[in-house]
Amino acid sequence: MLSSKAKYGLKAMIYLSRHEGRGPSLIADVADSERIPKKFLDAILLELKNHGLLSSKKGKGGGYVLARPSSRITAGEIIRILDGPLAPIPCVSRSAYRRCEDCQDEEACALRAVMQDVRDALAAILDNTSLADMINRTATSETVLNYDI
Amino acid sequence: MLSSKAKYGLKAMIYLSRHEGRGPSLIADVADSERIPKKFLDAILLELKNHGLLSSKKGKGGGYVLARPSSRITAGEIIRILDGPLAPIPCVSRSAYRRCEDCQDEEACALRAVMQDVRDALAAILDNTSLADMINRTATSETVLNYDI
DNA sequence: CTACCACCCTATTGAATGGGTAGGGTGATG
DNA sequence: CATCACCCTACCCATTCAATAGGGTGGTAG
Numbered sequence: 001m002l003s004s005k006a007k008y009g010l011k012a013m014i015y016l017s018r019h020e021g022r023g024p025s026l027i028a029d030v031a032d033s034e035r036i037p038k039k040f041l042d043a044i045l046l047e048l049k050n051h052g053l054l055s056s057k058k059g060k061g062g063g064y065v066l067a068r069p070s071s072r073i074t075a076g077e078i079i080r081i082l083d084g085p086l087a088p089i090p091c092v093s094r095s096a097y098r099r100c101e102d103c104q105d106e107e108a109c110a111l112r113a114v115m116q117d118v119r120d121a122l123a124a125i126l127d128n129t130s131l132a133d134m135i136n137r138t139a140t141s142e143t144v145l146n147y148d149i
Numbered sequence: 150m151l152s153s154k155a156k157y158g159l160k161a162m163i164y165l166s167r168h169e170g171r172g173p174s175l176i177a178d179v180a181d182s183e184r185i186p187k188k189f190l191d192a193i194l195l196e197l198k199n200h201g202l203l204s205s206k207k208g209k210g211g212g213y214v215l216a217r218p219s220s221r222i223t224a225g226e227i228i229r230i231l232d233g234p235l236a237p238i239p240c241v242s243r244s245a246y247r248r249c250e251d252c253q254d255e256e257a258c259a260l261r262a263v264m265q266d267v268r269d270a271l272a273a274i275l276d277n278t279s280l281a282d283m284i285n286r287t288a289t290s291e292t293v294l295n296y297d298i
Numbered sequence: 299c300t301a302c303c304a305c306c307c308t309a310t311t312g313a314a315t316g317g318g319t320a321g322g323g324t325g326a327t328g
Numbered sequence: 329c330a331t332c333a334c335c336c337t338a339c340c341c342a343t344t345c346a347a348t349a350g351g352g353t354g355g356t357a358g
Contacts, residue, residue, distance in 0.1 A: 035251035059355030102184035208326030
């Protein structure tokens, strides 16, 4: 299950992608627009900045901007920063591998094999979906709707 | 992330699959063999029984047995019982749909589309992997190992 | 140069969840 | 009727989650 933190983080990053090239956005604007508690969002954006996904500018006229083009920031990155590894159990995680205490033989573990598949499927989706992709997908469906009307 | 509860539950169910047709197994045996805290496993198996995946017999010679053939119990079922819905956010859950409070328009939600994909991928794997499948997979890889040696 | 603005940081809080334990009840064998 | 093994209720502790408080810091503008 995705935490509220990660959900808010993703929504904020999508917001910032939609404002790409239009200068910095205020935390307050993002919070209002996406209905996120402001102080909470404050902490989330700071964390994303400290991991290099955002740049910020202080003072009047300041705010947050994407540190890279929206096509080069993936959902997977954001989720890993805010919620930790994608893998359902640590013994199949690439980014944070840890052996199972209670497991005798990893190779023979029937559970591990399935969880391996789950991890791979998650990574295949989330690491290959950029912010730009997410926006385009819904933009397209909106266009389709417009044509229909 | 899979909880310990679900992990233990899956391991216990795998154990019971391996003992299919050999009469009931004791909680204590499963707990020892899989290194699961006994009282905790006690509660887990009870829950799985109450959801119809296990049958039990009291008294001497009693214990737990699968309520259905291992080929007809899936990992997805077990995880849903012990950890709740597979979906990363409630607004894409089939079994426990709930609308996002902070979401204006579900159809236009860029996040929802990705999470939909994630949910589908998870379900595709977990609802199509039975206990029997899990056992066979590792049994095969063991055989391959034996041939190599 | 000073007022203001908006990000930055630390600490706290309250509720929920996760993981597990205690202790006895119940009903079937034998 | 004793024993065995599941059944049930209640409780506990630590951690995480979600959010808030309150002030610090550094730019900008006039």
